[in-house]
Amino acid sequence: IQTLAQLTPPPRRHPRAEAAADAATSPRGATMVTSTKKTKKSGDNINNKLQLVMKSGKYTLGYKTVLRTLRNSKAKLVILANNCPPLRKSEIEYYAMLAKITVHHYHGNNVDLGTACGKYFRVCCLSIIDPGDSDIINATPAGQ
Amino acid sequence: PSHSPQTPPLPSPNPPAAAQRSSRKEAKMVKFLKPGKAVILLQGRYAGKKAVIVRVFEEGTRDRPYGHCLVAGLAKYPKKVIRKDSAKKTAKKSRVKVFLKLVNFTHLMPTRYTLDVDLKEVASGAPDSLTSKDKKVGAAKAAKAKLEERFKTGKNRWFFTKLRF
Numbered sequence: 001i002q003t004l005a006q007l008t009p010p011p012r013r014h015p016r017a018e019a020a021a022d023a024a025t026s027p028r029g030a031t032m033v034t035s036t037k038k039t040k041k042s043g044d045n046i047n048n049k050l051q052l053v054m055k056s057g058k059y060t061l062g063y064k065t066v067l068r069t070l071r072n073s074k075a076k077l078v079i080l081a082n083n084c085p086p087l088r089k090s091e092i093e094y095y096a097m098l099a100k101i102t103v104h105h106y107h108g109n110n111v112d113l114g115t116a117c118g119k120y121f122r123v124c125c126l127s128i129i130d131p132g133d134s135d136i137i138n139a140t141p142a143g144q
Numbered sequence: 145p146s147h148s149p150q151t152p153p154l155p156s157p158n159p160p161a162a163a164q165r166s167s168r169k170e171a172k173m174v175k176f177l178k179p180g181k182a183v184i185l186l187q188g189r190y191a192g193k194k195a196v197i198v199r200v201f202e203e204g205t206r207d208r209p210y211g212h213c214l215v216a217g218l219a220k221y222p223k224k225v226i227r228k229d230s231a232k233k234t235a236k237k238s239r240v241k242v243f244l245k246l247v248n249f250t251h252l253m254p255t256r257y258t259l260d261v262d263l264k265e266v267a268s269g270a271p272d273s274l275t276s277k278d279k280k281v282g283a284a285k286a287a288k289a290k291l292e293e294r295f296k297t298g299k300n301r302w303f304f305t306k307l308r309f
Contacts, residue, residue, distance in 0.1 A: 064250075071249050072202070072211065073175050091253075098176040098254055 046106065047116045049136035050079075054118050057132030061117065063088060066127040070095040075127040076137050077102055083109040084124050092125060104140050177213065177249060179267065182257040182303050185217060190243060192307055193217050195252075196259040198244075198287075199267040211249045214274075216263055216287040219243040221306045222295050238295055240304075242288040246274060259300050261290050 053059055060069055069075035070092070078096055080089055080103060096103045106113050110122040117123055131137050177183075181197045195217025204210045220241035225234050244266065266273070266283050273279045295304045 067250070071177060095254070098174070098256060100174045 045139065046104075046136070049134045049139060050116050051118065052134035053128055053131050053136055055132070057128060057134060058130035059117075059126055059128045061119070061123045061126045063092075063125055066092060066125045067095060069127045069129060070099050070101060073099050073101070074129050075099075075101050076131065077104060077128045077140065078125065079104045079106050079113065079128070080125045081106050081108065081110040081113045081123065088125070102137075102140065176254055177252075179263075180258045180260050182255050182259050182300075183215065183252040184255060184307060185215070185245075185247060185251060186253055187251040188245075188247075190217055190219065190245065192309055193219065193243075194303055194307060195243075195245075195247075196261060196263070196303070198263045201246075208246065208248075212246055213249065213252075214267065215245055215247050215252070216266060216284075216291070217243050217245065218291070218304070222292075222304055238292060240288060240291050240295065242284050242291055244274060244280060244284050244287060257300070257302055259294070259303050261294055263287055263290060 060066065066075070066078060070078065075096075078092060078101060080092060082105060084092075093103050106116075108116070110124040113126070114121050114123040117126065128136065177197060177200060179197050179199060183195055183197060185191055185193050185195055195215035197213050198216050199214040201208070201212050201214075204212060218240050220239075222240050223237040225237045229237065263286075266287050273283045294300060
């Protein structure tokens with residue numbers, strides 16, 4: 001779990017992410033070495049919170065179960081990887097709009113999201129049913 | 145030694161008191177697969193047809209141990225009626241053919257539209273009205289009458305237009 005925390009933001013510099021990172025971190029003035037996600041701080045935060053949810057809360061991984069939890073309104077937060085196919089992404093967003101559940105677009109692809117969940121497989125979408133000790137639900141209310 | 149606080153002080157963002165959590169849960173989560181919701185069928189013979197949820201079986205029944213619902217849908221949409229049509233032609237074009245079906249939730253696509261049509265008689269006879277043929281036909285006729293009159297009022301126009309795909 002220690003190594004997972006170090007491993008979490010993979011330093012993959014995509015030009016768009018770099019531009020966004022520069023725009024986001026320039027007013028800070030702090031010397032962030034590799035800010036791959038929007039700001040390194042919030043990228044870390046999501047990963048840490050996810051880690052805590054994996055440990056202490058209830059969640060489901062995968063498209064079918066995400067839809068199921070959306071349908072019976074058990075989900076509290078839905079997280080989508082950024083390489084989620086656009087049809088699937090809009091379908092999940094539509095369900096979440098109907099059920100008034102927030103969707104968080106994770107800054108990373110399904111490989112990264114799977115790693116962030118501590119799994120050795122890819123995770124394209126996941127839904128958090130019970131956050132346990134984590135405050136991920138409150139921390140990303142407008143996290144679209 | 146004051147023993148006044150009911151709930152022990154815990155980090156504020158996530159109060160684990162059950163009552164609070166349930167009230168927050170209700171405030172946040174909305175069930176949307178309810179009677180009156182317009183849905184689109186995704187599988188089966190009626191795939192692509194629009195339907196309205198009549199009755200919901202959340203936990204399923206013994207025969208169908210999954211969440212499903214009874215829907216009343218349009219097997220045949222009403223045709224486009226134009227102003228030059230005679231009354232006879234308008235009547236003919238406004239006919240709908242209705243189907244009743246028990247559908248798994250996973251085979252439905254919910255939409256943001258609702259259709260508040262009073263399908264109470266259809267709903268009440270629900271699980272057994274689909275077993276025997278004549279009961280099914282009777283229920284379908286009742287639903288057909290209701291839906292046709294709704295179409296004639298001109299409301300819920302989206303529901304009565306065919307989905308192009």
